[in-house]
Amino acid sequence: MSSVAAAAPDSSHQFLPPARVFVNRPFDYLAIGGGLSLLVIVALALTGQLAAATPAATWIPFLVLASNSAHFAASSVRLYTKPGAFRQWPFLSMGLPLATLAVLGVGLLWPERIGWHLQALYLTWSPFHYAAQAFGLACMYHYRSGGTLGDIDRRLVFGTCMLPFVFAFLDARDSGLAWLLPAQVLAGQPLLEQAVRTSSVWVALLVFVTPLLLAARLYTKTGRGLPAISWLIIVTNGIWWIVFRFVDAFVWATVFHGLQYLAIVTIFHVKEQTAQPDNRRSPVAHAVAFYAMSLGLGYLLFYVWPFAYRLAGFGLAESMLLCAAVISIHHFIVDRYIWRLRTDSNYRVVTER
Amino acid sequence: MSVEGTRRLPRTLGAWRRDTSPIYQALFLAALLVLGSSFVAGFVESLRLFGLPPIHGDATILGRTLLERGEYATALDEFRLAGLIDPENYDARPQLDFSTARSAPGSAAQRGRTSLAAGRWVEAERALREALASDPQPELHDLLGFALYELGKREEAAQQFERARALRAPHAERTP
Numbered sequence: 001m002s003s004v005a006a007a008a009p010d011s012s013h014q015f016l017p018p019a020r021v022f023v024n025r026p027f028d029y030l031a032i033g034g035g036l037s038l039l040v041i042v043a044l045a046l047t048g049q050l051a052a053a054t055p056a057a058t059w060i061p062f063l064v065l066a067s068n069s070a071h072f073a074a075s076s077v078r079l080y081t082k083p084g085a086f087r088q089w090p091f092l093s094m095g096l097p098l099a100t101l102a103v104l105g106v107g108l109l110w111p112e113r114i115g116w117h118l119q120a121l122y123l124t125w126s127p128f129h130y131a132a133q134a135f136g137l138a139c140m141y142h143y144r145s146g147g148t149l150g151d152i153d154r155r156l157v158f159g160t161c162m163l164p165f166v167f168a169f170l171d172a173r174d175s176g177l178a179w180l181l182p183a184q185v186l187a188g189q190p191l192l193e194q195a196v197r198t199s200s201v202w203v204a205l206l207v208f209v210t211p212l213l214l215a216a217r218l219y220t221k222t223g224r225g226l227p228a229i230s231w232l233i234i235v236t237n238g239i240w241w242i243v244f245r246f247v248d249a250f251v252w253a254t255v256f257h258g259l260q261y262l263a264i265v266t267i268f269h270v271k272e273q274t275a276q277p278d279n280r281r282s283p284v285a286h287a288v289a290f291y292a293m294s295l296g297l298g299y300l301l302f303y304v305w306p307f308a309y310r311l312a313g314f315g316l317a318e319s320m321l322l323c324a325a326v327i328s329i330h331h332f333i334v335d336r337y338i339w340r341l342r343t344d345s346n347y348r349v350v351t352e353r
Numbered sequence: 354m355s356v357e358g359t360r361r362l363p364r365t366l367g368a369w370r371r372d373t374s375p376i377y378q379a380l381f382l383a384a385l386l387v388l389g390s391s392f393v394a395g396f397v398e399s400l401r402l403f404g405l406p407p408i409h410g411d412a413t414i415l416g417r418t419l420l421e422r423g424e425y426a427t428a429l430d431e432f433r434l435a436g437l438i439d440p441e442n443y444d445a446r447p448q449l450d451f452s453t454a455r456s457a458p459g460s461a462a463q464r465g466r467t468s469l470a471a472g473r474w475v476e477a478e479r480a481l482r483e484a485l486a487s488d489p490q491p492e493l494h495d496l497l498g499f500a501l502y503e504l505g506k507r508e509e510a511a512q513q514f515e516r517a518r519a520l521r522a523p524h525a526e527r528t529p
Binding site: 061062065084086087090094097098101111112115116119123173174299300303304305306307308309310311315316317318320321322 | 368369372373377380381384388391392394395396397398399402406407408409410411412415416430431432434435437438439440441443
């Protein structure tokens with residue numbers, strides 16, 4: 001998700017200017033800001049339910065379906081329910097699904113030679129996607145709240161948001177650098193291996209230090225920082241990729257990333273649909289219908305579809321993993337287009353009161 | 354579907370037909386048909402495999418289900434592929450309970466179990482083959498199967514699991 005436009009600037013000097021929210025403060029800060037994830041993870045840690053073997057694990061698949069699987073499907077639902085999508089993005093709406101099917105077929109036919117590369121690509125791209133979503137949302141709230149960003153400051157915000165991705169790239173065992181530079185190569189280069197490990201520790205520290213430095217720079221240079229919800233989004237993504245991974249609770253990050261996405265995409269969908277001249281449905285009806293479609297499609301794509309490949313003779317392991325990988329990659333690509341602001345109706349949604 | 358919905362759908366389809374080429378429309382509808390029927394087939398297949406809707410099943414669970422049913426070669430393939438494609442999130446090895454194997458202190462069976470626990474697969478294979486020569490109990494075949502699996506000898510591992518199963522079968526039949 002990325003955003004590049006600005007609403008009417010506000011010249012007042014404020015370190016943490018108030019955010020103009022979409023729904024209300026509790027909803028925006030908890031669901032879109034990621035605050036709920038921090039509360040839940042603290043509650044789980046205090047009650048000793050963070051470990052995967054706890055009873056909570058039995059209902060985690062349902063949470064993952066309701067949030068993460070639905071969020072992957074939501075980008076497709078939004079693409080195909082957006083007025084004029086076929087004309088605006090012919091390849092994205094028509095060619096990409098067929099290309100995705102073809103790539104999945106190739107991966108399934110050669111899982112050991114090609115399939116695992118697809119999986120590694122998905123796992124490498126995933127932290128970038130999270131970081132890009134954090135950047136897009138942080139900027140969106142800033143612009144919506146009347147702020148502006150010069151080119152340099154925008155790049156600095158982007159760089160700050162990308163730090164968790166850099167950490168994940170260096171630290172991952174089966175993707176990122178480990179995919180491009182296999183373990184046996186690193187094992188023969190102890191200095192390089194040490195450098196990678198040390199770098200990942202420094203990047204982990206920078207994830208939490210850089211926002212403070214950037215906030216100070218923005219205030220001293222422009223007299224106006226990002227609103228608190230933007231910082232919450234940026235820092236929460238860092239916590240997901242570093243703290244959640246460290247305590248072996250990353251599955252919760254996927255749940256809350258999905259919730260964050262579902263919240264914002266539903267808001268955009270509802271605002272677009274209710275702005276149609278012939279609209280007769282209430283916003284709640286649009287929101288429920290959108291979520292129901294996303295949930296249904298998510299269930300079919302992630303949970304039912306792999307069994308069809310199993311029936312066709314492929315193993316369930318590669319069917320499940322590679323279906324998930326190509327659906328995710330499709331989602332990452334679709335997201336690059338449907339969240340553009342400059343030439344899109346998204347701009348009106350971000351800036352309207 | 355609401356009145357508004359029934360009006361919007363034909364308009365959306367009309368726009369789709371206007372904006373896309375006939376070749377693409379044919380391809381898209383064919384793909385949609387394949388996708389739709391695969392969803393139905395996939396749901397039925399999950400019921401056949403697990404007896405449950407697909408939300409309850411994943412590759413590791415399927416591997417364990419297959420082990421319990423005695424389909425060792427397929428189960429090992431599932432575990433191997435899941436572990437190969439996504440080692441961080443999926444079990445790369447079958448989790449069997451070998452604690453029931455009889456083994457006197459200092460015996461070959463005991464050495465085999467100790468080597469397995471330490472991950473010394475070659476030593477475990479050697480000791481377990483020695484133990485099986487004098488005491489062909491099914492649990493030792495399972496242990497040897499596990500060592501062979503870890504050494505990448507999946508076909509031999511499956512054979513050992515099958516032997517263990519065959520040895521257990523007569524006892525199971527005699528049990529009232």
